[in-house]
Amino acid sequence: MIQFLLNNEMIELKSFAPSLSILDWLRTNMGRAGSKEGCASGDCGACTVVVGDLINGQWQYKSINACLMLVGNLHGKHLITVEALTTKVDPTLEDLHPVQRAMVECHGSQCGFCTPGFIMSLFALYMNHNQYPGKEAVIQALGGNLCRCTGYQPILKAAKKCFSYPKQAAQNISHQDHRFSQQVSVLTETLKKALLANQIPMLEEGDQHFYLPQNLSQLCALKASHPQAQFVAGATDLSVEFSQRLSYNNKLISVRYCPELMQFNEDQQGLHIGAALPYSEFLERFCEIYPESHELFERLGSLQIRNAGSLGGSIANASPIGDPAPLFIALNANIELQSCRGQRVIALADFFMDYRKTQLADDEVIVAIHIPKRETTLQLSCHKISKRIEDDISAVCLVLSYQLDNDKMHNVRCAMGGMAATPALAKNVAKALNGQILNLENLQHAAQQIDVDFQPLSDVRASSTYRLQVSKNLFDRIWFQALGKIQLKQNTQISSAIQTRIHHEAL
Ligand SMILES: Cc1cc2nc3c(=O)[nH]c(=O)nc-3n(C[C@H](O)[C@H](O)[C@H](O)COP(=O)(O)OP(=O)(O)OC[C@H]3O[C@@H](n4cnc5c(N)ncnc54)[C@H](O)[C@@H]3O)c2cc1C
Ligand code: FES
Numbered sequence: 240m241i242q243f244l245l246n247n248e249m250i251e252l253k254s255f256a257p258s259l260s261i262l263d264w265l266r267t268n269m270g271r272a273g274s275k276e277g278c279a280s281g282d283c284g285a286c287t288v289v290v291g292d293l294i295n296g297q298w299q300y301k302s303i304n305a306c307l308m309l310v311g312n313l314h315g316k317h318l319i320t321v322e323a324l325t326t327k328v329d330p331t332l333e334d335l336h337p338v339q340r341a342m343v344e345c346h347g348s349q350c351g352f353c354t355p356g357f358i359m360s361l362f363a364l365y366m367n368h369n370q371y372p373g374k375e376a377v378i379q380a381l382g383g384n385l386c387r388c389t390g391y392q393p394i395l396k397a398a399k400k401c402f403s404y405p406k407q408a409a410q411n412i413s414h415q416d417h418r419f420s421q422q423v424s425v426l427t428e429t430l431k432k433a434l435l436a437n438q439i440p441m442l443e444e445g446d447q448h449f450y451l452p453q454n455l456s457q458l459c460a461l462k463a464s465h466p467q468a469q470f471v472a473g474a475t476d477l478s479v480e481f482s483q484r485l486s487y488n489n490k491l492i493s494v495r496y497c498p499e500l501m502q503f504n505e506d507q508q509g510l511h512i513g514a515a516l517p518y519s520e521f522l523e524r525f526c527e528i529y530p531e532s533h534e535l536f537e538r539l540g541s542l543q544i545r546n547a548g549s550l551g552g553s554i555a556n557a558s559p560i561g562d563p564a565p566l567f568i569a570l571n572a573n574i575e576l577q578s579c580r581g582q583r584v585i586a587l588a589d590f591f592m593d594y595r596k597t598q599l600a601d602d603e604v605i606v607a608i609h610i611p612k613r614e615t616t617l618q619l620s621c622h623k624i625s626k627r628i629e630d631d632i633s634a635v636c637l638v639l640s641y642q643l644d645n646d647k648m649h650n651v652r653c654a655m656g657g658m659a660a661t662p663a664l665a666k667n668v669a670k671a672l673n674g675q676i677l678n679l680e681n682l683q684h685a686a687q688q689i690d691v692d693f694q695p696l697s698d699v700r701a702s703s704t705y706r707l708q709v710s711k712n713l714f715d716r717i718w719f720q721a722l723g724k725i726q727l728k729q730n731t732q733i734s735s736a737i738q739t740r741i742h743h744e745a746l
């Protein structure tokens with residue numbers, strides 16, 4: 240059985256198909272049709288709901304695509320749907336939640352189909368900020384919501400205006416309610432008891448099962464006895480398989496309830512990121528250490544996708560166009576795999592074998608990704624080429640890392656996505672750059688080696704010729720980026736030799 244809160248109601252579910260999405264459950268089983276289905280694949284945001292996790296006694300809320308998240312993964316959580324924002328039958332403007340009122344007053348809705356999704360994304364933003372967080376934060380919050388008729392200006396205005404109303408107008412949301420507090424106590428007690436009794440919560444229907452192991456040893460034992468079962472973390476890849484390809488697995492094992500897979504640690508060796516940790520829970524710290532990767536991650540899906548998706552899911556999925564793999568291969572990361580047979584750690588660069596084939600054995604799980612401590616001389620350059628800025632998968636992704644010593648590049652690693660059947664190192668490019676002076680000529684010369692390293696395919700995202708050309712062009716961009724950095728430091732560290740070269744390149 241699983242238990243969670245829907246608005247301020249306790250829900251207990253026992254018998255359900257493991258592949259059921261929250262959206263299907265809400266609309267079909269619960270008759271709550273406020274959350275809309277536009278695309279059923281995470282692209283439009285019409286289904287956005289808010290999901291809360293109780294962390295150290297505090298609820299932390301995030302926007303999620305209900306069409307992707309599976310009902311089983313709601314265990315122990317608080318699901319808020321658009322129906323809960325205003326409970327009055329015939330509300331006045333003042334009765335509405337501030338985000339709803341602002342959308343009305345700013346004319347943020349026309350046909351209204353996308354509106355519940357926008358409202359819930361804005362509601363998550365509102366819950367997480369005491370005051371207007373600025374246009375950038377709003378654009379991030381709404382990057383996964385599409386509107387075909389209103390135009391975005393009125394919605395952006397509403398996002399600002401909702402913070403101008405008195406804060407107490409938000410109090411009709413369920414957790415101000417006494418009944419809600421009681422339900423939370425019941426829920427936490429039940430979860431504690433199940434944990435102490437070493438029980439594995441699950442949903443089942445016929446021969447279909449959704450298991451929620453509570454620790455790594457339970458998880459490995461389950462996988463050993465059901466080698467064909469599939470792991471599920473955020474389900475942002477898996478649910479698309481269900482909804483678009485109608486390809487289901489009868490047995491799913493959630494990796495989200497094992498603390499061992501949900502950690503983020505920093506020590507002398509470097510960073511250790513739990514494979515099941517959602518992106519949004521580690522990106523802030525990660526990007527403080529690797530600010531060069533900020534844009535790459537900001538453009539990974541939408542906020543709803545980053546609130547659900549995990550590194551383990553991306554790496555296990557082994558998509559040739561996943562964005563994290565080139566970055567972590569360039570950073571020389573290792574991945575930790577575990578099964579009942581024991582643990583092994585392998586280089587991420589060696590993990591991918593062929594199109595969607597990896598070294599992961601049937602009984603193994605990815606536990607964590609280990610990234611070596613950043614050297615002060617490390618330079619990093621990350622580039623994503625996609626048709627849209629927000630919420631779009633790469634046609635090409637290129638990450639170059641190197642150490643700069645006396646103006647020369649050493650330990651060069653160049654990893655690319657979208658160029659082969661798997662994310663891969665551009666070994667000849669790296670060879671051509673190692674030991675060379677950092678300048679445009681050497682970068683352009685090395686870029687020609689891309690033809691030796693890769694023979695990319697043509698597909699809906701880009702042609703082979705485009706992929707080859709754009710990835711070579713990125714080496715010009717890498718130079719201009721480096722030039723910018725060098726010029727910033729011009730008066731401090733830069734050697735006169737490099738200054739002379741910049742002068743010549745600029746001419
Ligand atoms: C609208 C949309 C936009 C997207 N945009 C991008 C983008 O811009 N860039 C990008 O890179 N990706 C993008 N994705 C893909 C996806 O979000 C990522 O690949 C994500 O990291 C997958 O993680 P997950 O936790 O959701 O994986 P899941 O869907 O839960 O799992 C994916 C696969 O990994 C397996 N798995 C999960 N965890 C583990 C584990 N710990 N050990 C072993 N196997 C495991 C599962 O069995 C499954 O086969 C997008 C997806 C959508 C729907
Ligand atoms: S229905 Fe489009 S994102 Fe869920």
Ligand code: FES
Pocket residue numbers: 347348349350351352353354385386387388389
């Ligand atoms: S109001 Fe019609 S799609 Fe947004």
